[in-house]
Amino acid sequence: xxxxHVADTDDDRAERADHVCADCGRRFYTEDLLVLHRGVxxxxxxxxxxxxxxxxxxxxxxxxxxxxxxxxxxxLVLLYFGFLFLYVIYAS
Amino acid sequence: xxxxxSARESVTARWTVRAATLGLALVGALLLARGVxxxxxxxxxxxxxxxxxxIPRWLYVATGGAAIGASALLAGFVTDRGFVERVxxxxxxxxxxxxxxxxxxxxxxxxxxxLLALVVYRGIAGPQLSTINFAVVVVFAGGRAGLxxxxxxxxxxxxxxxxxxxxxxxxxxxxxxxxxxxxxxPAAAGILLLVWIETTTGVTDTPRTLxxxxxxxxxxxxxxxxxxxxxxxxxxVDPVATFFRFYGRVAPLAWEGGRLRASLPxxxxxxxxxxxxxxxxxxxxxGDARTAAEGTAATDGSGTTRQRLxxxxxxxxxxxxxxxxxxxxxxxxxxxxxxxxxxVASVGLPPMLVYAxxxxxxxAAFYGAYLTAAHVSVRRVLTTRTPRELAVAFAPPLVxxxxxxxxxxxxxxxxxxxxxxxxxxxxxxxxxTNPIVLTLPAWVSALNIAFVLGGHLVxxxxxxxxxxxxxxxxxxxxxxxxxFVFVMIGYTVASLWLISLPTATPAFLG
Numbered sequence: 001x002x003x004x005h006v007a008d009t010d011d012d013r014a015e016r017a018d019h020v021c022a023d024c025g026r027r028f029y030t031e032d033l034l035v036l037h038r039g040v041x042x043x044x045x046x047x048x049x050x051x052x053x054x055x056x057x058x059x060x061x062x063x064x065x066x067x068x069x070x071x072x073x074x075x076l077v078l079l080y081f082g083f084l085f086l087y088v089i090y091a092s
Numbered sequence: 093x094x095x096x097x098s099a100r101e102s103v104t105a106r107w108t109v110r111a112a113t114l115g116l117a118l119v120g121a122l123l124l125a126r127g128v129x130x131x132x133x134x135x136x137x138x139x140x141x142x143x144x145x146x147i148p149r150w151l152y153v154a155t156g157g158a159a160i161g162a163s164a165l166l167a168g169f170v171t172d173r174g175f176v177e178r179v180x181x182x183x184x185x186x187x188x189x190x191x192x193x194x195x196x197x198x199x200x201x202x203x204x205x206x207l208l209a210l211v212v213y214r215g216i217a218g219p220q221l222s223t224i225n226f227a228v229v230v231v232f233a234g235g236r237a238g239l240x241x242x243x244x245x246x247x248x249x250x251x252x253x254x255x256x257x258x259x260x261x262x263x264x265x266x267x268x269x270x271x272x273x274x275x276x277x278p279a280a281a282g283i284l285l286l287v288w289i290e291t292t293t294g295v296t297d298t299p300r301t302l303x304x305x306x307x308x309x310x311x312x313x314x315x316x317x318x319x320x321x322x323x324x325x326x327x328x329v330d331p332v333a334t335f336f337r338f339y340g341r342v343a344p345l346a347w348e349g350g351r352l353r354a355s356l357p358x359x360x361x362x363x364x365x366x367x368x369x370x371x372x373x374x375x376x377x378x379g380d381a382r383t384a385a386e387g388t389a390a391t392d393g394s395g396t397t398r399q400r401l402x403x404x405x406x407x408x409x410x411x412x413x414x415x416x417x418x419x420x421x422x423x424x425x426x427x428x429x430x431x432x433x434x435x436v437a438s439v440g441l442p443p444m445l446v447y448a449x450x451x452x453x454x455x456a457a458f459y460g461a462y463l464t465a466a467h468v469s470v471r472r473v474l475t476t477r478t479p480r481e482l483a484v485a486f487a488p489p490l491v492x493x494x495x496x497x498x499x500x501x502x503x504x505x506x507x508x509x510x511x512x513x514x515x516x517x518x519x520x521x522x523x524x525t526n527p528i529v530l531t532l533p534a535w536v537s538a539l540n541i542a543f544v545l546g547g548h549l550v551x552x553x554x555x556x557x558x559x560x561x562x563x564x565x566x567x568x569x570x571x572x573x574x575x576f577v578f579v580m581i582g583y584t585v586a587s588l589w590l591i592s593l594p595t596a597t598p599a600f601l602g
Contacts, residue, residue, distance in 0.1 A: 017476045028564070029474040037564035040173070064567050065171050072165045079158055086154075091147040 032057050149592055156541070156588040157581040160548050164577040167556040168570040180359035180557045186345070187352040200252025208255040208310060210520045215303025219523045225299040226516045226523075231306065232296060233509040234517075237502040240339055244495040245357075248340025254333060256313035257322060263314070266321035270328055275406030280413050282331030284455065287417040291424060292447055327399075334410055341401050341488070342495050358495075358550050361488035362557040363400050401488055405480065408487040409459060414494035416458045418501050419586055420451055426593035461582060462490070465575035472575070473568045485558055486576055489551035493583060496547015500540040500591055504532055540591045548584050552577070 017027040019034040023042045028034040038046060039054030046054065170176065187193075207230060215227030222228040242249065251257065289295060295302045309332075317325040326333040340346070344357045402408065423429040424447070433450070437443040466483035511528035555576060559569035 027476045029476070033474065033564050033568075040564055061565060061567060068567060068570065069169060072168055076162055076165055079162055083155060083158060086151055087147070090151050 032060070036061065149589070152592060153585050153589050156545060157585045159545055160552065160581050160584050161577060163549050164552050164573060164580075167552055168573075170556070171566050173560060173566070176557050176560050179356060180362040180554075182356055182359065183348075184354045185351055186354055190350075193347070193350075193352075197252050200249060201255075201258040204253035204255045205258060207253075208306065212303045212307045214520060215299040215306070218299060220299055221523075222297040222299060223512065223529070224516070224523045224527050226520050227299045227302050227306070228296065229509065229512050229516045231302060233506060233513045236290075237506040237509075238513070240336070240498060241502065241506065243336050243339040244342040244498070247343045247345035248336050250333060250336035250340070251326075254326070256310045256317060256330070257326060257333075259310075260314045260317035260322050260325075263318050265318040267318070268320050270320040270324035274328065275404040276328055276334065276410055277406040278329040279331050279334035280406055280409035282329065283335055283410060283413045283417065284451070286331050287413075287421065288448075288451060291421055291451075292444065335414070338401065338410060338414060338491050339495060339498075342492055358492045358554055359557075361401065361491065361554050362561065363402075363488065364485050364558055364561045401491075402484055404484065408462070408483050408490075411487045411490035411494070412459045412462055413455060415490055415497065415583060416455045418494065418497040419458075419583075419590065420454055422497075422501055422587070422590040424450075425595050426590060427596045428593050430596040458583070461579050462487075462576075465579045468575040469572045473563070473572050475563065475568065475572075477562070482562075482572070485562055486555055488558070489554040492551040492554060493547050493580070496543050496545075496550075497587055499547070500543040500587070503539065503543065504536050507536070508532055537591075541588065544584065544587050544591065548580055551580065 017029045019028040019031055020026075021028070021034060021037055021042075023038070023045050026037065028037060035050070035053045035057045038050060039058065211227045211230055214225065218225050218227065239249065239253075289305070293301065295305055313325070313330055316329060319325075320329075327337075328334075341361055342358045344354050345352060346355075346360065347353075402411065424433065433443060433446050436446045463479070463483055466479040466486070469482050470477065470479045508530040511530060512524065515524040515527060552573075555573060556569070559572050560566065563569040563572060
């Protein structure tokens, strides 16, 4: 009884992730994720069009990562100076 | 349309989670501040002279937490998949195995049996003084501290030493089949039970009790291994074997495919490979999924496979139990911990009940925090993986954290008792007349901070590698780590705080 219930919710969840990998059956929520997955996990099964799509998705991901790096750097600088000041004030 | 609604829902959910995280962090900070203030008052001046920290304790603890957070961000800067794979896939063959291994196993089996006999005999017949008794020194300084350190720093020798395995493999066995649905939960419960016995009964200072207990434990193990078969028993039920197996997976040396191979420390914990198998075989319900869960994994490109360390929530519980037991024993042996227990017990509760509530409640809190992190992580990144899969996948780094804590708690203990250990091992049948206990210089205790932080840093790198194997998008991999990093910061803060407190009574042999 509980098992069928779990199966139902699983299917329900997977239905919205309707980008399916043809090689392993894993489901993804967006086209980009599927393209990246195929490029990383099944590189030998890609055709020319898929390879181009993968390159493009990879470049887009690279841009997103660059913006992540900037933000991370900002947080690190904040942490560093924040703690520097804390130490100046509290460590005697 | 439903898509839009779900997107809006997920945004609301994300904000709720953020607000909750912030709230929790605030409450944590307040609790910590209050705890430190109260404990400083309780300890008073006696501590001031010994306290080596020139900065307020909250700042020291916060710095540790920030170091973990900052290093998680820094790990996010490494986005080269090839480099990440090379680091954890690095292997070097050291020996072809064969005769050397057979010989080592035979010697190990004999040494294990002799040590067991001596522990039981000397524990009962020897002097009933814990600092010089063979049984107590060998079991706690030798096994609990030394052999465990060797298990994660060099390689796991317990399967060769284990006297119960030596005995049971020579008897007819396998009369029942082990019920697979129990997973590793019996071992997790067993580890908690052993730690409970160690902390609350007199095994650490009455050698006779320890000897009786060791004999009973080995007898029980042999019976269990004969009933369900050695492999199933030592893999799923036996707490000591499971304890060493988990720590042994951190070590740089291991037998893989019949060869002794070296890897970078802790890198064999990256065992998920999406290309060959499912992460946790339970994403679809049913019996065959559970057998699939007992998967093997190739951790490098060589094609040699071995059984995965973590395949179910039972294993997650074992990993959390390893982290928690050290935090717990650290807590109850501090002045503040002892004072807390006394204060709660003074309102009329039996002390044992207080300890039990603290022990089980704390474990539930650690385990719950980790599972919550897995749930939050699934909600934050767009993935079809289940919280259960993530919990299972990211559990191995917890063992590195536990190894760091273990080193912090037992390194000085082991060093100071190593002369006693050598003395009793050199002459097991007579008690050392003049046992030496080394007094260590103060900087040794400063190493503890490095051990705790170091364990967490390596764990963050391992988790980073695992995330790269789990998620197709590298940003997803980075984002999936945030909730786990918060839990890690919580564990670090708790542990750094504990090792900065003065100890009330020596942890063992007191």
